[in-house]
Amino acid sequence: MNLSLDALAPWIADALVLLGVTVMTIGMYGIYRMPDLYTRLHAASKSAFLGVISLAVASMFAGEAAITERAILIGALLLLTTPVSAHVIARAAYLDGQRDAPAETMMAESNERGTRPVRSPMPD
Amino acid sequence: MHETVFYVAAVWMTGLLATGVVLVIRARSTMVRILALDTVTLVLIAVLILLAAARRTSYYLDAALILALLSFASTIAAARFESEGKVLS
Numbered sequence A: 001m002n003l004s005l006d007a008l009a010p011w012i013a014d015a016l017v018l019l020g021v022t023v024m025t026i027g028m029y030g031i032y033r034m035p036d037l038y039t040r041l042h043a044a045s046k047s048a049f050l051g052v053i054s055l056a057v058a059s060m061f062a063g064e065a066a067i068t069e070r071a072i073l074i075g076a077l078l079l080l081t082t083p084v085s086a087h088v089i090a091r092a093a094y095l096d097g098q099r100d101a102p103a104e105t106m107m108a109e110s111n112e113r114g115t116r117p118v119r120s121p122m123p124d
Numbered sequence B: 001m002h003e004t005v006f007y008v009a010a011v012w013m014t015g016l017l018a019t020g021v022v023l024v025i026r027a028r029s030t031m032v033r034i035l036a037l038d039t040v041t042l043v044l045i046a047v048l049i050l051l052a053a054a055r056r057t058s059y060y061l062d063a064a065l066i067l068a069l070l071s072f073a074s075t076i077a078a079a080r081f082e083s084e085g086k087v088l089s
Helices: A005-033 A037-062 A065-096 A103-113 B003-026 B030-055 B059-084
Strands: none
Touching (some): A005 A037, A005 B003, A005 B030, A037 A065, A037 B030, A065 B059, B030 B059
8 A cells, every 4th residue: 555645645634524524513512412601612612613623734635835825824813713702702691691500400410310410529 | 535525524514504503593592692603604614625625726715714704703793792782892
């Protein structure tokens, strides 16, 4: 099997594309299932951003210089602005009065499943 | 990349786009709606990057760059307007 970089490039790009799509799917599922806004922010900002970065790295294997330059630019821009967006949404929700989902919702789920409810390790 | 992977990824990300739009419609508070719109735009950027990589042209990446800037600015503007009543304080 030819193991030079030219022959391996399509396979590496494949793997990165599939990884990015998987991570973005997990992020979307997290937004759907998480109980309140702050945990949804975790899922959206981290997972979706990592998926896009993985796809941008996969696009660098296409071989054109123009694509590589712009992909690096998009990656750097998203790296700088995604945390700022997440922070502004969290701050706006906090100033609006939204707080964490009550622990009873998560305890009720674990009671349904038949396990003991877990107390938070943080002191009240 | 191989064609099969490109087709599968493009179809799957279109499904993710549809899921994001359903999340935008079904959200109960405005903040979750803003967050879901930001995520839909991120998925759209990912679709554009995938197309650029498969067709080996750089023009789709210009559109992705502009979308990233616009989503950032509009998320901040919408969140600040929703909580404080004005965008620039």
